[in-house]
Amino acid sequence: MIVKTYRAPTMPEAIKKIKEDLGEEAVILSYKKVKQGSFFSFFKKEVYEVTAAIDDKPPQPDKKFKNVVEKYTGNKISTNKTSNETEKLEERIKKLEQLILSAGKESIERLVSDIKNDINDLKTAINYVKKTEEIDISKIPLGMNKYFTYMCDIGIKKKYAYKIAIGLYRNINKSKLNDEEYVKEYLSVVISQFFKQSKPTKKNIVLLGPTGVGKTTTLAKLAAIYKLKQDKKVGIITTDTYRIGAVDQLLNYAKIMDIPAIVSITKEDFKNALGELKDMDVVLVDTVGRSPQDIKRLNEIFGIFKGENRLHLSLVMAINTKEEDCLNIYKRFSVLPIDDLIFTKVDETKTPGSMLNLVVKLKKPVSYVSFGQDVPDDIMEAQPLKISSLIVKGEVKNG
Numbered sequence: 001m002i003v004k005t006y007r008a009p010t011m012p013e014a015i016k017k018i019k020e021d022l023g024e025e026a027v028i029l030s031y032k033k034v035k036q037g038s039f040f041s042f043f044k045k046e047v048y049e050v051t052a053a054i055d056d057k058p059p060q061p062d063k064k065f066k067n068v069v070e071k072y073t074g075n076k077i078s079t080n081k082t083s084n085e086t087e088k089l090e091e092r093i094k095k096l097e098q099l100i101l102s103a104g105k106e107s108i109e110r111l112v113s114d115i116k117n118d119i120n121d122l123k124t125a126i127n128y129v130k131k132t133e134e135i136d137i138s139k140i141p142l143g144m145n146k147y148f149t150y151m152c153d154i155g156i157k158k159k160y161a162y163k164i165a166i167g168l169y170r171n172i173n174k175s176k177l178n179d180e181e182y183v184k185e186y187l188s189v190v191i192s193q194f195f196k197q198s199k200p201t202k203k204n205i206v207l208l209g210p211t212g213v214g215k216t217t218t219l220a221k222l223a224a225i226y227k228l229k230q231d232k233k234v235g236i237i238t239t240d241t242y243r244i245g246a247v248d249q250l251l252n253y254a255k256i257m258d259i260p261a262i263v264s265i266t267k268e269d270f271k272n273a274l275g276e277l278k279d280m281d282v283v284l285v286d287t288v289g290r291s292p293q294d295i296k297r298l299n300e301i302f303g304i305f306k307g308e309n310r311l312h313l314s315l316v317m318a319i320n321t322k323e324e325d326c327l328n329i330y331k332r333f334s335v336l337p338i339d340d341l342i343f344t345k346v347d348e349t350k351t352p353g354s355m356l357n358l359v360v361k362l363k364k365p366v367s368y369v370s371f372g373q374d375v376p377d378d379i380m381e382a383q384p385l386k387i388s389s390l391i392v393k394g395e396v397k398n399g
């Protein structure tokens with residue numbers, strides 16, 4: 001056990017010093033008011049002298065966890081597992097008892113409010129995982145519960161949020177746990193590790209995907225970026241001749257940007273179009289949207305591109321689509337060798353965390369993220385930290 005004595009003008013300041021020095025786990029052993037000042041000084045100030053201690057042995061699992069959580073949250077939890085976190089809760093309750101006997105009103109109120117917050121965070125977290133067996137909520141450190149539920153709220157799968165919360169707690173400076181901005185910054189960095197940015201190595205980029213996900217709009221944005229911002233020679237091919245309006249929509253974009261555009265219907269047409277545009281730096285290929293359930297029509301699209309190895313295939317998925325539907329879309333389209341993912345409509349969802357779930361599940365890199373209808377502004381390259389900032393803090397950075 002480490003025992004130390006601290007002096008401060010007020011009790012809250014003494015507690016702050018103890019927290020910074022010994023951490024959240026420290027307990028207050030004794031407390032008294034003493035006079036402070038040099039031997040010769042006329043006026044001596046009264047200060048608080050607080051003795052605190054911390055156990056330097058590794059904490060033992062606490063068998064009382066279940067009872068304590070049930071007592072303080074009113075929730076029955078169905079786990080026999082134990083947790084060090086209960087010790088912390090109990091220690092803080094002990095501290096509260098000591099302070100009630102000795103300290104001023106202000107410090108008691110602060111401690112009570114801290115404990116209430118922790119209990120509320122814990123209650124919410126317990127409610128989140130009640131039905132989930134693979135998560136042992138008791139293992140989430142007290143200060144991390146609110147970040148765990150925050151991650152769940154923004155759409156990150158509970159089992160990933162749980163692992164991230166535990167991993168983050170191990171590495172983060174504990175005195176910063178209440179600094180939400182700092183923790184979210186830290187979270188962004190951790191979450192960015194799950195993403196990989198795709199850099200197409202082939203110049204013919206095909207945008208595939210179900211109906212209405214934003215393939216044509218994304219293509220127009222990319223054409224503008226490549227041509228206007230990167231000064232590249234850009235060509236467009238559309239194989240979407242299904243709707244009359246679709247061809248017009250794309251030819252219009254091409255005309256505005258002064259980009260050559262070719263309409264192709266058959267595999268043969270498509271090959272010829274690639275030949276015609278062989279001098280371009282980038283060729284963007286639009287495709288017709290098809291329902292992932294419409295196998296026959298999907299096969300028509302696949303037929304055009306199958307066996308053609310000059311293509312970079314991007315699967316466009318609107319992130320406001322249910323996650324299991326996205327997984328099904330991927331399953332259907334992965335008849336073709338999909339190179340990367342493009343996420344769209346991120347602005348239309350409150351759960352952008354599903355991007356994380358999808359890349360973990362599909363193990364695919366991401367090339368672009370689209371977050372609005374404006375051509376060409378509402379798109380960004382999928383740099384991992386940019387995506388994670390968007391997920392965690394809702395920040396978007398174009399380019």
Ligand SMILES: Nc1nc2c(ncn2[C@@H]2O[C@H](COP(=O)(O)OP(=O)(O)OP(=O)(O)O)[C@@H](O)[C@H]2O)c(=O)[nH]1
Pocket residue numbers: 209210211212213214215216217218240246287288289290344345346347348370371372373378
């Ligand atoms: N909010 C939002 N709307 C988008 C985004 N991308 C595209 N849209 C809109 O979604 C609608 C469909 O976009 P399209 O580009 O025509 O979609 P598509 O995948 O080409 O559709 P089909 O060719 O019919 O399969 C349009 O109203 C677009 O403006 C985005 O990132 N956010």
Ligand SMILES: [Mg+2]
Pocket residue numbers: 215216217240246286287288289
């Ligand atoms: Mg389209």
